Amino acid sequence: MPSREAFIEIGRLVCINYGKDSGKLGVILDICDTMTALVDGPNLKRGIYNFRRMAVTGIKLPISKSVKSTTLYKAWEAADLDGQFGKTSWGQKLARQERRKNLTDFERFKVKVLKAKKNKIIKSKLKELKN
């Protein structure tokens, strides 16, 4: 049993985690068979995706089966699914990964220097506490 109420069902928000659409959010619109479902999202092409390629989130949209894309997007905006997902620790982790991937050379340099500074402070404090 999942630790939270997160079933594969119509309206369930999922995150594609394999393939070229990796990292994108979509909503299950219909179940095709035991392994695939019809999924659609603002950044995702409406289509059939395998359950093995998606990870189920704890968020659900109250929609009926196989709604049109436009109806889905309206409901998506109304429920602010991007915002809801962004608030979760999972969403924050994805955002952090995206940010790190898009760091410029100068930013990477700053991160390196500040990280070294931070670790130096931590080490010195730890040494202090040990003594």
Next chain:
Amino acid sequence: MLYRDFFRMDGVLVPRQVLVDNMHFSRPIQQQRAPKWYPTEGPATGLTKTIEKKPQGVAKLRKSITPGTVLILLAGRFKGKRVVFLKQLESGLLLVTGPFKINGVPLRRVNQAYVIATSTKVDIAGIDTTGISDKPDEKTKRHFFSRVVAEQKEEGEGEFVSTEAKKSGLTEERKAMQVKVDESVIAAVEKTPMMKDYLKSRFSLEKGQFPHLMKF
């Protein structure tokens, strides 16, 4: 009248010319002998095209490179150094400066192909680089970056190093221009926190870093 001028046909001697006249050939018999030597190229037919070579223009500057952009040099003595781009010279090469006091890179010419353009920019709006050009002067055939050959003074034997020999390379003009340009660049660099340390450091790849996946 030689024997070879006659053919024996049906027991009768026939003059060669008579035989030849009565033979029907699909091709006319060459009366002339084939020449012993042929030229390697045939006569000009007027069908060959001579393509006029267009003068090679100056290399087009990448959109990502604008005055003030921080560039990473990829080759040469200063490889890995981060420098500030000033302008594109007449030859197409890029004029960059360290600034010299920050990372030891002087006013230098660099080829666009050996450079990574970062998205970091330094504001060098008011900088005057008009005195720097690599277009050779008509009379002297020299330009700002022309090499200066040392004047060697012959002192005593050739084996001994002359203490009077002048150092080759830098003219006073270049030194003065370096100081003048770097003044404004350094002032702009110091406005951004950590920019000076950034220009001081060298670029290198660490484990797990792949240039084709990195944003600069």
